[in-house]
Amino acid sequence: MIRYRLTAAALAAALAGCAPAAQTVSTAPGTPGGTTAGGTSAADAAPVAAEAQRATTPTSPRQAQFGWQLDEAGAQFRGRGVARYEAPGRFRLDLFGPRGETYLAAALVDGQMRVPAVLAQRFALPSPALLWxxxxxxxxxxxxxxxxxxxxxxxxTIRYQLGTSVLEYRLRAGRLQSVRRSAGGGVAESIDLTWNDAGQLGRAQYRDWAAYRTLNLTVESQTDVAGFPEETWSPPGT
Structure with missing residues:
Protein backbone atom coordinates (compact mmCIF):
# COMPACT_ATOMS: atom_id res chain seq x y z
CA MET A 1 0.00 0.00 0.00
CA ILE A 2 1.38 3.34 -1.03
CA ARG A 3 1.30 5.91 1.80
CA TYR A 4 2.13 9.53 1.23
CA ARG A 5 0.78 12.99 1.78
CA LEU A 6 -0.89 13.96 -1.46
CA THR A 7 -1.18 17.64 -2.03
CA ALA A 8 -1.82 19.49 -5.17
CA ALA A 9 0.25 22.02 -6.30
CA ALA A 10 1.59 25.26 -7.42
CA LEU A 11 3.77 28.28 -8.34
CA ALA A 12 7.05 30.04 -9.04
CA ALA A 13 8.06 32.16 -6.10
CA ALA A 14 9.75 34.71 -8.26
CA LEU A 15 7.87 37.68 -6.99
CA ALA A 16 9.63 40.98 -6.66
CA GLY A 17 11.07 40.88 -3.19
CA CYS A 18 11.48 43.46 -0.48
CA ALA A 19 11.24 46.63 -2.52
CA PRO A 20 11.59 49.71 -0.37
CA ALA A 21 8.47 51.23 -1.93
CA ALA A 22 6.27 48.39 -0.64
CA GLN A 23 3.25 49.43 1.39
CA THR A 24 2.31 47.13 4.26
CA VAL A 25 -1.06 47.02 5.96
CA SER A 26 -1.75 44.74 8.87
CA THR A 27 -4.33 43.69 11.36
CA ALA A 28 -2.42 43.81 14.60
CA PRO A 29 -3.74 41.29 17.14
CA GLY A 30 -5.76 43.00 19.83
CA THR A 31 -5.53 46.41 18.17
CA PRO A 32 -8.78 47.10 16.29
CA GLY A 33 -8.37 49.99 13.92
CA GLY A 34 -4.64 50.10 14.62
CA THR A 35 -2.02 51.36 12.22
CA THR A 36 1.36 50.23 10.96
CA ALA A 37 4.54 52.19 11.57
CA GLY A 38 3.85 54.01 8.32
CA GLY A 39 0.46 55.17 9.54
CA THR A 40 -1.62 52.98 7.22
CA SER A 41 -4.96 51.85 8.66
CA ALA A 42 -5.04 48.17 9.50
CA ALA A 43 -8.51 47.96 7.98
CA ASP A 44 -6.95 48.46 4.54
CA ALA A 45 -5.64 44.89 4.60
CA ALA A 46 -9.16 43.50 4.15
CA PRO A 47 -9.85 45.10 0.73
CA VAL A 48 -6.48 43.86 -0.55
CA ALA A 49 -7.32 40.31 0.51
CA ALA A 50 -10.84 40.54 -0.90
CA GLU A 51 -9.54 41.73 -4.26
CA ALA A 52 -7.07 38.82 -4.44
CA GLN A 53 -9.91 36.37 -3.92
CA ARG A 54 -12.10 38.11 -6.48
CA ALA A 55 -9.35 38.25 -9.11
CA THR A 56 -8.48 34.56 -8.84
CA THR A 57 -11.95 33.01 -8.51
CA PRO A 58 -13.52 31.80 -11.78
CA THR A 59 -17.05 33.04 -12.47
CA SER A 60 -18.19 29.64 -13.77
CA PRO A 61 -17.58 25.96 -12.93
CA ARG A 62 -14.30 24.67 -14.30
CA GLN A 63 -12.54 21.41 -15.13
CA ALA A 64 -8.79 20.81 -15.34
CA GLN A 65 -6.93 17.79 -16.65
CA PHE A 66 -3.31 17.16 -15.74
CA GLY A 67 -0.46 14.70 -15.50
CA TRP A 68 1.09 14.12 -12.07
CA GLN A 69 4.43 12.82 -10.80
CA LEU A 70 5.33 12.19 -7.18
CA ASP A 71 8.98 11.99 -6.07
CA GLU A 72 9.37 10.60 -2.57
CA ALA A 73 12.51 9.17 -0.94
CA GLY A 74 13.95 8.21 -4.32
CA ALA A 75 10.76 6.52 -5.53
CA GLN A 76 8.58 7.90 -8.32
CA PHE A 77 4.88 7.48 -9.03
CA ARG A 78 2.95 9.02 -11.91
CA GLY A 79 -0.39 9.11 -13.66
CA ARG A 80 -3.20 11.33 -14.88
CA GLY A 81 -5.82 13.33 -13.01
CA VAL A 82 -8.84 15.58 -13.25
CA ALA A 83 -10.05 18.40 -11.02
CA ARG A 84 -13.63 19.69 -11.13
CA TYR A 85 -14.58 22.71 -9.10
CA GLU A 86 -17.14 25.42 -8.42
CA ALA A 87 -15.16 28.02 -6.47
CA PRO A 88 -15.06 28.70 -3.67
CA GLY A 89 -17.38 26.01 -2.28
CA ARG A 90 -16.89 22.69 -4.07
CA PHE A 91 -13.87 20.79 -5.41
CA ARG A 92 -13.54 17.22 -6.73
CA LEU A 93 -10.14 15.59 -7.27
CA ASP A 94 -9.56 12.26 -9.03
CA LEU A 95 -6.13 10.68 -9.55
CA PHE A 96 -5.46 7.67 -11.77
CA GLY A 97 -2.43 5.42 -12.15
CA PRO A 98 -0.62 4.54 -15.38
CA ARG A 99 -3.13 1.76 -16.14
CA GLY A 100 -6.16 3.88 -15.35
CA GLU A 101 -6.63 2.52 -11.83
CA THR A 102 -8.16 4.90 -9.29
CA TYR A 103 -5.64 6.17 -6.74
CA LEU A 104 -7.86 8.83 -5.24
CA ALA A 105 -11.42 10.15 -5.48
CA ALA A 106 -12.15 12.94 -3.01
CA ALA A 107 -14.36 15.99 -2.74
CA LEU A 108 -14.18 19.19 -0.73
CA VAL A 109 -17.58 20.68 0.07
CA ASP A 110 -17.78 23.90 2.09
CA GLY A 111 -14.44 23.18 3.77
CA GLN A 112 -15.23 19.53 4.60
CA MET A 113 -13.40 16.65 2.94
CA ARG A 114 -15.34 13.66 1.58
CA VAL A 115 -13.04 10.69 1.03
CA PRO A 116 -14.08 7.02 0.54
CA ALA A 117 -13.17 4.96 3.61
CA VAL A 118 -11.21 2.49 1.49
CA LEU A 119 -8.89 5.30 0.35
CA ALA A 120 -8.81 7.41 3.51
CA GLN A 121 -5.81 5.57 4.98
CA ARG A 122 -3.80 5.66 1.76
CA PHE A 123 -3.63 9.41 1.32
CA ALA A 124 -3.32 12.41 3.60
CA LEU A 125 -4.98 15.18 1.63
CA PRO A 126 -3.73 18.76 1.52
CA SER A 127 -5.52 21.48 3.42
CA PRO A 128 -8.34 23.23 1.54
CA ALA A 129 -6.17 26.33 1.05
CA LEU A 130 -3.46 24.33 -0.73
CA LEU A 131 -5.99 22.39 -2.78
CA TRP A 132 -7.53 25.59 -4.11
CA THR A 157 1.62 39.31 -0.42
CA ILE A 158 -1.19 38.39 1.98
CA ARG A 159 -0.74 36.52 5.28
CA TYR A 160 -3.25 34.72 7.49
CA GLN A 161 -3.00 33.08 10.90
CA LEU A 162 -4.35 29.51 10.77
CA GLY A 163 -4.05 27.82 14.16
CA THR A 164 -0.34 27.63 14.91
CA SER A 165 0.59 28.15 11.24
CA VAL A 166 0.93 31.18 8.99
CA LEU A 167 -0.54 30.96 5.51
CA GLU A 168 1.10 33.23 2.95
CA TYR A 169 -0.21 33.97 -0.55
CA ARG A 170 1.89 35.71 -3.18
CA LEU A 171 0.41 37.15 -6.36
CA ARG A 172 1.71 39.04 -9.34
CA ALA A 173 -0.50 41.04 -11.70
CA GLY A 174 -3.57 39.42 -10.16
CA ARG A 175 -2.38 35.82 -10.61
CA LEU A 176 -1.51 33.53 -7.73
CA GLN A 177 2.18 32.64 -7.72
CA SER A 178 2.65 30.66 -4.52
CA VAL A 179 1.16 29.51 -1.24
CA ARG A 180 3.33 28.87 1.82
CA ARG A 181 2.31 27.31 5.11
CA SER A 182 4.88 28.03 7.80
CA ALA A 183 5.01 26.47 11.25
CA GLY A 184 7.65 26.19 13.95
CA GLY A 185 9.85 28.85 12.40
CA GLY A 186 10.13 27.34 8.93
CA VAL A 187 8.17 26.44 5.77
CA ALA A 188 6.23 23.21 6.24
CA GLU A 189 4.51 23.04 2.86
CA SER A 190 4.53 25.09 -0.30
CA ILE A 191 2.85 25.33 -3.66
CA ASP A 192 4.44 27.12 -6.62
CA LEU A 193 2.63 27.91 -9.86
CA THR A 194 3.96 28.57 -13.34
CA TRP A 195 1.86 30.41 -15.94
CA ASN A 196 2.41 30.34 -19.71
CA ASP A 197 2.59 33.36 -22.01
CA ALA A 198 -1.14 33.10 -22.71
CA GLY A 199 -1.89 33.58 -19.02
CA GLN A 200 -2.94 29.97 -18.47
CA LEU A 201 -1.77 27.77 -15.62
CA GLY A 202 0.94 25.44 -16.89
CA ARG A 203 2.50 23.78 -13.87
CA ALA A 204 2.00 23.41 -10.13
CA GLN A 205 4.55 22.04 -7.71
CA TYR A 206 3.85 20.94 -4.16
CA ARG A 207 6.60 20.35 -1.63
CA ASP A 208 6.48 18.81 1.82
CA TRP A 209 9.76 20.19 3.13
CA ALA A 210 10.16 17.90 6.13
CA ALA A 211 9.37 14.71 4.22
CA TYR A 212 11.46 15.61 1.13
CA ARG A 213 8.37 14.98 -0.97
CA THR A 214 7.58 16.74 -4.26
CA LEU A 215 4.43 16.48 -6.35
CA ASN A 216 4.51 18.01 -9.83
CA LEU A 217 1.31 18.66 -11.76
CA THR A 218 1.47 19.47 -15.47
CA VAL A 219 -1.79 21.07 -16.56
CA GLU A 220 -3.04 19.85 -19.93
CA SER A 221 -6.29 21.82 -20.07
CA GLN A 222 -8.43 24.14 -17.96
CA THR A 223 -11.90 24.84 -19.34
CA ASP A 224 -15.14 26.49 -18.23
CA VAL A 225 -18.16 24.16 -18.14
CA ALA A 226 -21.89 24.60 -17.64
CA GLY A 227 -21.92 22.69 -14.35
CA PHE A 228 -21.61 19.27 -12.72
CA PRO A 229 -24.16 16.72 -11.50
CA GLU A 230 -24.82 16.85 -7.77
CA GLU A 231 -23.39 13.34 -7.30
CA THR A 232 -19.99 14.68 -8.38
CA TRP A 233 -19.49 15.98 -4.84
CA SER A 234 -20.12 12.60 -3.19
CA PRO A 235 -17.47 10.09 -4.37
CA PRO A 236 -18.64 6.45 -4.18
CA GLY A 237 -18.03 5.06 -0.71
CA THR A 238 -18.31 8.36 1.19
Whole structure:
Protein backbone atom coordinates (compact mmCIF):
# COMPACT_ATOMS: atom_id res chain seq x y z
CA MET A 1 0.00 0.00 0.00
CA ILE A 2 1.38 3.34 -1.03
CA ARG A 3 1.30 5.91 1.80
CA TYR A 4 2.13 9.53 1.23
CA ARG A 5 0.78 12.99 1.78
CA LEU A 6 -0.89 13.96 -1.46
CA THR A 7 -1.18 17.64 -2.03
CA ALA A 8 -1.82 19.49 -5.17
CA ALA A 9 0.25 22.02 -6.30
CA ALA A 10 1.59 25.26 -7.42
CA LEU A 11 3.77 28.28 -8.34
CA ALA A 12 7.05 30.04 -9.04
CA ALA A 13 8.06 32.16 -6.10
CA ALA A 14 9.75 34.71 -8.26
CA LEU A 15 7.87 37.68 -6.99
CA ALA A 16 9.63 40.98 -6.66
CA GLY A 17 11.07 40.88 -3.19
CA CYS A 18 11.48 43.46 -0.48
CA ALA A 19 11.24 46.63 -2.52
CA PRO A 20 11.59 49.71 -0.37
CA ALA A 21 8.47 51.23 -1.93
CA ALA A 22 6.27 48.39 -0.64
CA GLN A 23 3.25 49.43 1.39
CA THR A 24 2.31 47.13 4.26
CA VAL A 25 -1.06 47.02 5.96
CA SER A 26 -1.75 44.74 8.87
CA THR A 27 -4.33 43.69 11.36
CA ALA A 28 -2.42 43.81 14.60
CA PRO A 29 -3.74 41.29 17.14
CA GLY A 30 -5.76 43.00 19.83
CA THR A 31 -5.53 46.41 18.17
CA PRO A 32 -8.78 47.10 16.29
CA GLY A 33 -8.37 49.99 13.92
CA GLY A 34 -4.64 50.10 14.62
CA THR A 35 -2.02 51.36 12.22
CA THR A 36 1.36 50.23 10.96
CA ALA A 37 4.54 52.19 11.57
CA GLY A 38 3.85 54.01 8.32
CA GLY A 39 0.46 55.17 9.54
CA THR A 40 -1.62 52.98 7.22
CA SER A 41 -4.96 51.85 8.66
CA ALA A 42 -5.04 48.17 9.50
CA ALA A 43 -8.51 47.96 7.98
CA ASP A 44 -6.95 48.46 4.54
CA ALA A 45 -5.64 44.89 4.60
CA ALA A 46 -9.16 43.50 4.15
CA PRO A 47 -9.85 45.10 0.73
CA VAL A 48 -6.48 43.86 -0.55
CA ALA A 49 -7.32 40.31 0.51
CA ALA A 50 -10.84 40.54 -0.90
CA GLU A 51 -9.54 41.73 -4.26
CA ALA A 52 -7.07 38.82 -4.44
CA GLN A 53 -9.91 36.37 -3.92
CA ARG A 54 -12.10 38.11 -6.48
CA ALA A 55 -9.35 38.25 -9.11
CA THR A 56 -8.48 34.56 -8.84
CA THR A 57 -11.95 33.01 -8.51
CA PRO A 58 -13.52 31.80 -11.78
CA THR A 59 -17.05 33.04 -12.47
CA SER A 60 -18.19 29.64 -13.77
CA PRO A 61 -17.58 25.96 -12.93
CA ARG A 62 -14.30 24.67 -14.30
CA GLN A 63 -12.54 21.41 -15.13
CA ALA A 64 -8.79 20.81 -15.34
CA GLN A 65 -6.93 17.79 -16.65
CA PHE A 66 -3.31 17.16 -15.74
CA GLY A 67 -0.46 14.70 -15.50
CA TRP A 68 1.09 14.12 -12.07
CA GLN A 69 4.43 12.82 -10.80
CA LEU A 70 5.33 12.19 -7.18
CA ASP A 71 8.98 11.99 -6.07
CA GLU A 72 9.37 10.60 -2.57
CA ALA A 73 12.51 9.17 -0.94
CA GLY A 74 13.95 8.21 -4.32
CA ALA A 75 10.76 6.52 -5.53
CA GLN A 76 8.58 7.90 -8.32
CA PHE A 77 4.88 7.48 -9.03
CA ARG A 78 2.95 9.02 -11.91
CA GLY A 79 -0.39 9.11 -13.66
CA ARG A 80 -3.20 11.33 -14.88
CA GLY A 81 -5.82 13.33 -13.01
CA VAL A 82 -8.84 15.58 -13.25
CA ALA A 83 -10.05 18.40 -11.02
CA ARG A 84 -13.63 19.69 -11.13
CA TYR A 85 -14.58 22.71 -9.10
CA GLU A 86 -17.14 25.42 -8.42
CA ALA A 87 -15.16 28.02 -6.47
CA PRO A 88 -15.06 28.70 -3.67
CA GLY A 89 -17.38 26.01 -2.28
CA ARG A 90 -16.89 22.69 -4.07
CA PHE A 91 -13.87 20.79 -5.41
CA ARG A 92 -13.54 17.22 -6.73
CA LEU A 93 -10.14 15.59 -7.27
CA ASP A 94 -9.56 12.26 -9.03
CA LEU A 95 -6.13 10.68 -9.55
CA PHE A 96 -5.46 7.67 -11.77
CA GLY A 97 -2.43 5.42 -12.15
CA PRO A 98 -0.62 4.54 -15.38
CA ARG A 99 -3.13 1.76 -16.14
CA GLY A 100 -6.16 3.88 -15.35
CA GLU A 101 -6.63 2.52 -11.83
CA THR A 102 -8.16 4.90 -9.29
CA TYR A 103 -5.64 6.17 -6.74
CA LEU A 104 -7.86 8.83 -5.24
CA ALA A 105 -11.42 10.15 -5.48
CA ALA A 106 -12.15 12.94 -3.01
CA ALA A 107 -14.36 15.99 -2.74
CA LEU A 108 -14.18 19.19 -0.73
CA VAL A 109 -17.58 20.68 0.07
CA ASP A 110 -17.78 23.90 2.09
CA GLY A 111 -14.44 23.18 3.77
CA GLN A 112 -15.23 19.53 4.60
CA MET A 113 -13.40 16.65 2.94
CA ARG A 114 -15.34 13.66 1.58
CA VAL A 115 -13.04 10.69 1.03
CA PRO A 116 -14.08 7.02 0.54
CA ALA A 117 -13.17 4.96 3.61
CA VAL A 118 -11.21 2.49 1.49
CA LEU A 119 -8.89 5.30 0.35
CA ALA A 120 -8.81 7.41 3.51
CA GLN A 121 -5.81 5.57 4.98
CA ARG A 122 -3.80 5.66 1.76
CA PHE A 123 -3.63 9.41 1.32
CA ALA A 124 -3.32 12.41 3.60
CA LEU A 125 -4.98 15.18 1.63
CA PRO A 126 -3.73 18.76 1.52
CA SER A 127 -5.52 21.48 3.42
CA PRO A 128 -8.34 23.23 1.54
CA ALA A 129 -6.17 26.33 1.05
CA LEU A 130 -3.46 24.33 -0.73
CA LEU A 131 -5.99 22.39 -2.78
CA TRP A 132 -7.53 25.59 -4.11
CA UNK A 133 -4.07 27.06 -4.59
CA UNK A 134 -3.19 24.20 -6.91
CA UNK A 135 -5.62 25.61 -9.50
CA UNK A 136 -4.61 29.23 -8.92
CA UNK A 137 -7.38 30.28 -6.53
CA UNK A 138 -6.95 32.26 -3.31
CA UNK A 139 -9.44 30.67 -0.88
CA UNK A 140 -8.32 30.92 2.75
CA UNK A 141 -10.24 28.77 5.27
CA UNK A 142 -13.16 30.44 7.03
CA UNK A 143 -11.33 30.27 10.36
CA UNK A 144 -8.13 31.87 9.05
CA UNK A 145 -7.45 35.34 10.53
CA UNK A 146 -6.06 38.03 8.27
CA UNK A 147 -2.70 39.26 9.58
CA UNK A 148 -1.33 41.69 7.00
CA UNK A 149 -0.79 42.45 3.34
CA UNK A 150 1.87 44.24 1.34
CA UNK A 151 1.81 45.66 -2.16
CA UNK A 152 4.82 46.57 -4.30
CA UNK A 153 4.10 47.37 -7.93
CA UNK A 154 2.38 44.31 -9.43
CA UNK A 155 3.34 42.07 -6.48
CA UNK A 156 1.02 41.39 -3.56
CA THR A 157 1.62 39.31 -0.42
CA ILE A 158 -1.19 38.39 1.98
CA ARG A 159 -0.74 36.52 5.28
CA TYR A 160 -3.25 34.72 7.49
CA GLN A 161 -3.00 33.08 10.90
CA LEU A 162 -4.35 29.51 10.77
CA GLY A 163 -4.05 27.82 14.16
CA THR A 164 -0.34 27.63 14.91
CA SER A 165 0.59 28.15 11.24
CA VAL A 166 0.93 31.18 8.99
CA LEU A 167 -0.54 30.96 5.51
CA GLU A 168 1.10 33.23 2.95
CA TYR A 169 -0.21 33.97 -0.55
CA ARG A 170 1.89 35.71 -3.18
CA LEU A 171 0.41 37.15 -6.36
CA ARG A 172 1.71 39.04 -9.34
CA ALA A 173 -0.50 41.04 -11.70
CA GLY A 174 -3.57 39.42 -10.16
CA ARG A 175 -2.38 35.82 -10.61
CA LEU A 176 -1.51 33.53 -7.73
CA GLN A 177 2.18 32.64 -7.72
CA SER A 178 2.65 30.66 -4.52
CA VAL A 179 1.16 29.51 -1.24
CA ARG A 180 3.33 28.87 1.82
CA ARG A 181 2.31 27.31 5.11
CA SER A 182 4.88 28.03 7.80
CA ALA A 183 5.01 26.47 11.25
CA GLY A 184 7.65 26.19 13.95
CA GLY A 185 9.85 28.85 12.40
CA GLY A 186 10.13 27.34 8.93
CA VAL A 187 8.17 26.44 5.77
CA ALA A 188 6.23 23.21 6.24
CA GLU A 189 4.51 23.04 2.86
CA SER A 190 4.53 25.09 -0.30
CA ILE A 191 2.85 25.33 -3.66
CA ASP A 192 4.44 27.12 -6.62
CA LEU A 193 2.63 27.91 -9.86
CA THR A 194 3.96 28.57 -13.34
CA TRP A 195 1.86 30.41 -15.94
CA ASN A 196 2.41 30.34 -19.71
CA ASP A 197 2.59 33.36 -22.01
CA ALA A 198 -1.14 33.10 -22.71
CA GLY A 199 -1.89 33.58 -19.02
CA GLN A 200 -2.94 29.97 -18.47
CA LEU A 201 -1.77 27.77 -15.62
CA GLY A 202 0.94 25.44 -16.89
CA ARG A 203 2.50 23.78 -13.87
CA ALA A 204 2.00 23.41 -10.13
CA GLN A 205 4.55 22.04 -7.71
CA TYR A 206 3.85 20.94 -4.16
CA ARG A 207 6.60 20.35 -1.63
CA ASP A 208 6.48 18.81 1.82
CA TRP A 209 9.76 20.19 3.13
CA ALA A 210 10.16 17.90 6.13
CA ALA A 211 9.37 14.71 4.22
CA TYR A 212 11.46 15.61 1.13
CA ARG A 213 8.37 14.98 -0.97
CA THR A 214 7.58 16.74 -4.26
CA LEU A 215 4.43 16.48 -6.35
CA ASN A 216 4.51 18.01 -9.83
CA LEU A 217 1.31 18.66 -11.76
CA THR A 218 1.47 19.47 -15.47
CA VAL A 219 -1.79 21.07 -16.56
CA GLU A 220 -3.04 19.85 -19.93
CA SER A 221 -6.29 21.82 -20.07
CA GLN A 222 -8.43 24.14 -17.96
CA THR A 223 -11.90 24.84 -19.34
CA ASP A 224 -15.14 26.49 -18.23
CA VAL A 225 -18.16 24.16 -18.14
CA ALA A 226 -21.89 24.60 -17.64
CA GLY A 227 -21.92 22.69 -14.35
CA PHE A 228 -21.61 19.27 -12.72
CA PRO A 229 -24.16 16.72 -11.50
CA GLU A 230 -24.82 16.85 -7.77
CA GLU A 231 -23.39 13.34 -7.30
CA THR A 232 -19.99 14.68 -8.38
CA TRP A 233 -19.49 15.98 -4.84
CA SER A 234 -20.12 12.60 -3.19
CA PRO A 235 -17.47 10.09 -4.37
CA PRO A 236 -18.64 6.45 -4.18
CA GLY A 237 -18.03 5.06 -0.71
CA THR A 238 -18.31 8.36 1.19
Missing amino acids: GAVGIVAPPADARLLNSSVSGEST
